[in-house]
Amino acid sequence: MYNYALLCTIPFIIRRNRNYLINGVVLALITFVFTTLSLILSPQYNIKNLLTEAANDKLLSNSLITFILFLAFAFIMIAAFNNVITALIKAKINANKQKDTKTRVLSNLGHELRTQLSSIHGITQLLLVQNEKGSMSKQTFSDYTDTLELCSKQMLFLVDDILDIHKIESGNFNLNCKPENIYGLLHQVVIPFKNKAEGKNLIFDVSIDPILKNDYLDIDSSRLTQVLQNLISNAIKYTDNGFIKFTVKMESENEEESSIIFSIKDSGMGISNENLLKIFDSFQQIRDKDTANVGGTGLGLSISKTIIEKMGSQINVNSIESVGSDFNFTLKLKKVPYLSQQNKDNNLQVSPSFLKGKKILVTEDNKISMLYASKLLEKNGAIVLKAYNGVEAVELVEANADISIVLLDLEMPVMNGFTTIQHIKEINNSLKVIAFTANIPDFGLLNRISKFHFDDFLAKPFKNDNMFSILNKHL
Structure with missing residues (x-):
C-alpha cells in the first residue's frame, strides 16, 4: 500500500507523451485491483486464531494467494514491456530503412544539383571566353542564356521539393487560393513539355475543354501547376515510345461550382501492382534495370498527393506493366461568377x-x-x-x-x-x-x-x- 501511492504518481511526474501517461494510469488501476483483492481474500489474523491449529493452513493460503497475484502481475508487466520492446525494434528497423532511403535520395539530389551546376559553370566559362574575344553572336548569346535559365529553373524545382516535403512533415503545408482562369493557365503549363516530348520522338496530345475558357475558379494555381508538372514530367521520363495524352474535361457544373477531370496517360513502362502501393511515399522511386538513371528526388508524387488531398480529392492510378499508366483526379472548384462574366465580356x-x-x-x-x-x-x-x-x-x-x-x-x-x-x-x-x-x-x-x-x-x-x-x- 505504501508503494502504491508512489506507483500512482510516476505517470504524472514523467510525462513523456500521451500514450505513456495512459499506460501508467492503467498500470496503477491494475495494481489497485490486485491490492483490493489481496485485502479481501487474505485471511485476517488475530491473537486468537494464531493460537489455533488452523494457523498454518491460514498462513499457507495467504502465501499462495500472494504468490498467484505476484505471478499475474509479473506476467502483465512482462507482456507490456514485450510490446514496448517489439515496437522499439520495429521502429529501429523502419528508421534504418528511412535513413538508407533518404541517404540514397540525398545522393541523387546532390548528383542532380551538381549536374545543373556543372552546366551553369560550363556556359558561364563559354560566355566569359567568347565575350573576351568579341566573337559572340546574338543567337549564341540567346542560346546560352536560355540554357542558364533552364538549369536555374531545374535547380529551383529540386530545392522547392525539399522545402515542400519539410512543410508537409511539419504540418505547415497550406493552399493559397484565389480566382484563376485555368484555361489559360493549363495552356501555359504544357508549353515546356512539348519540346521535351519532341526530343524523345513522343506524340504529346493536349485536349483542354474550351468550356473552361470563360470561367474563373477559386484555386491555388501554383500548386495545381506543380502537380501537373510532376505528372507530365514523370510520364515523359518513363516513356520511350508512343504518346503522352493530357486531357482536361468539364464533368459537370452549376452556378456555384465546376467539377473538372484531369488525366495524364502514357504508353510507358507501367507500374506493377506491388509498386503501386509505394509510389506516393516520400523519397521513393521505382527503379529497375531500365530506369536506373531517370534522376529526381522521389518527392514529386508524394507532394502531388498531398496537394490534391488538400484540394478535397485524390489521385487515382491505373497502370499495366509494359503498356502504360493513367494518373487522374477530379477537382470540384468554386466559381467566381463576377469575374467569369467579366471574362466573357472581355472576349x-x-x-x-x-x-x-x-x-x-x-x-x-x-x-x-x-x-x-x-x-x-x-x-x-x-x-x-x-x-x-x-x-x-x-x-x-x-x-x-x-x-x-x-x-x-x-x-x-x-x-x-x-x-x-x-x-x-x-x-x-x-x-x-x-x-x-x-x-x-x-x-x-x-x-x-x-x-x-x-x-x-x-x-x-x-x-x-x-x-x-x-x-x-x-x-
Whole structure:
C-alpha cells in the first residue's frame, strides 16, 4: 500500500507523451485491483486464531494467494514491456530503412544539383571566353542564356521539393487560393513539355475543354501547376515510345461550382501492382534495370498527393506493366461568377468609338497608372477628369453632374476608395463606379466590393480590350 501511492504518481511526474501517461494510469488501476483483492481474500489474523491449529493452513493460503497475484502481475508487466520492446525494434528497423532511403535520395539530389551546376559553370566559362574575344553572336548569346535559365529553373524545382516535403512533415503545408482562369493557365503549363516530348520522338496530345475558357475558379494555381508538372514530367521520363495524352474535361457544373477531370496517360513502362502501393511515399522511386538513371528526388508524387488531398480529392492510378499508366483526379472548384462574366465580356471585340464625348473620372494615386489610363481614354475621344485621392474625386463629382462613369482606385492616400464611393453615391446614387485596383481579386475583396455597391471591377494591370468591354457594358 505504501508503494502504491508512489506507483500512482510516476505517470504524472514523467510525462513523456500521451500514450505513456495512459499506460501508467492503467498500470496503477491494475495494481489497485490486485491490492483490493489481496485485502479481501487474505485471511485476517488475530491473537486468537494464531493460537489455533488452523494457523498454518491460514498462513499457507495467504502465501499462495500472494504468490498467484505476484505471478499475474509479473506476467502483465512482462507482456507490456514485450510490446514496448517489439515496437522499439520495429521502429529501429523502419528508421534504418528511412535513413538508407533518404541517404540514397540525398545522393541523387546532390548528383542532380551538381549536374545543373556543372552546366551553369560550363556556359558561364563559354560566355566569359567568347565575350573576351568579341566573337559572340546574338543567337549564341540567346542560346546560352536560355540554357542558364533552364538549369536555374531545374535547380529551383529540386530545392522547392525539399522545402515542400519539410512543410508537409511539419504540418505547415497550406493552399493559397484565389480566382484563376485555368484555361489559360493549363495552356501555359504544357508549353515546356512539348519540346521535351519532341526530343524523345513522343506524340504529346493536349485536349483542354474550351468550356473552361470563360470561367474563373477559386484555386491555388501554383500548386495545381506543380502537380501537373510532376505528372507530365514523370510520364515523359518513363516513356520511350508512343504518346503522352493530357486531357482536361468539364464533368459537370452549376452556378456555384465546376467539377473538372484531369488525366495524364502514357504508353510507358507501367507500374506493377506491388509498386503501386509505394509510389506516393516520400523519397521513393521505382527503379529497375531500365530506369536506373531517370534522376529526381522521389518527392514529386508524394507532394502531388498531398496537394490534391488538400484540394478535397485524390489521385487515382491505373497502370499495366509494359503498356502504360493513367494518373487522374477530379477537382470540384468554386466559381467566381463576377469575374467569369467579366471574362466573357472581355472576349467580345468592342470598338472604342463609344467613348467619344463621354466624361470619365479617373481616380488614381499612381502617376504611371493615371497616365496610361487617361491617355488611352483621351486617344479614343473621352473627356478625362483626374483625381489623385478620394477627396479630389468627391469634389469633382459635386462640380460635374455630367460625369458618365468613375474609375476608382481602392488604395489611396487621404481617403480610400471604399470611403470615397459612399460619398459619391450620396451625391449621385445612379452614377456608375468601377473598382480600379491592383489587389488580388479574392473572394474577400469581391464580397467587400459588392457590399460597398461598386458596379464592376477592373483589375490592374489590364488590357485595352478589358477596359473597353467594361466601360461599354455600363455606358
